[in-house]
Amino acid sequence: MAKIEVGRSVRDSNDTIAARNREVFDRHGVYAMNIIGSPGSGKTSILEVTARHFDGRAAAIIGDVRTALDAERLQDCGMTALPIETGGGCHLNATQIADAVARLDLDAIDYLFIENVGNLVCPSALALGEHIKVAVLSVPEGDEKVRKYPALFVRADVVFINKIDLLPHCPYDPARVRQDARKARPNVKVFETSAARNTGFEPWFEFLRQARAATA
Secondary structure, eight states: OOOOOHHHHHHHHHHHHHHHHHHHHHHHTOEEEEEEEOTTSSHHHHHHHHHHHHTTSEEEEEEESSOSHHHHHHHHTTOEEEEEEOTTOSSOOHHHHHHHHTTSOGGGOSEEEEEOOSOSSGGGSOOOSOSEEEEEEEGGGOTTHHHHOHHHHTTOSEEEEEOGGGGGGSOOOHHHHHHHHHHHSTTOEEEEOBTTTTBSOHHHHHHHHHHHHHHO
16 A cells, blocks of 8 residues: 655645745745744844835735734734734645735735744744745843754744843843854854844845845
8 A cells, every 4th residue: 555645745735836936926026035933032023123114115924823913013014914813823834825925916015024923843844935034033032042943044044133132131142143043054144133122124124125136
């Protein structure tokens, strides 16, 4: 009897749809990012700052187990933000993204931020069609996350160290995190930010401008 590898079949199907998503993004000149981080790391706060900077040229798809609260926060900043409630699922998949993208006017935006469900494990290996993966860390979480969750960081193109305003109050070594991140992925970009104080974001904005220009 033939052995059916269910996990591989599901992954292959997802990858096929992810590739179609990527073709759609490229055709419309949209630079898409998969934002991954723990609950409370500041994913949505980073997107709030980014939304205000790009002033209508960005949209977001926000995954959460329940509620549209994070999507509503971004809508309040003037960003088009579509919520996806997974109902218990620990990550988004390419089909969900395809369905959401069909509701967006891609010709009206330059950037699409896909905020995955808060989790450092489940979302890391599944492609959605994004151009890059962005990992968000925060100072209160501790500085060992890169070593504890390597599956994400060997794939992450960008790493945020967020909430740096809390460094005086937490035992956290940013240099150690940068070293760990670059050991996992030598060419990774690392940004140190405080969304609460709106500091450290200009290098991120410049990175986005250059990255989109390189793929347009």
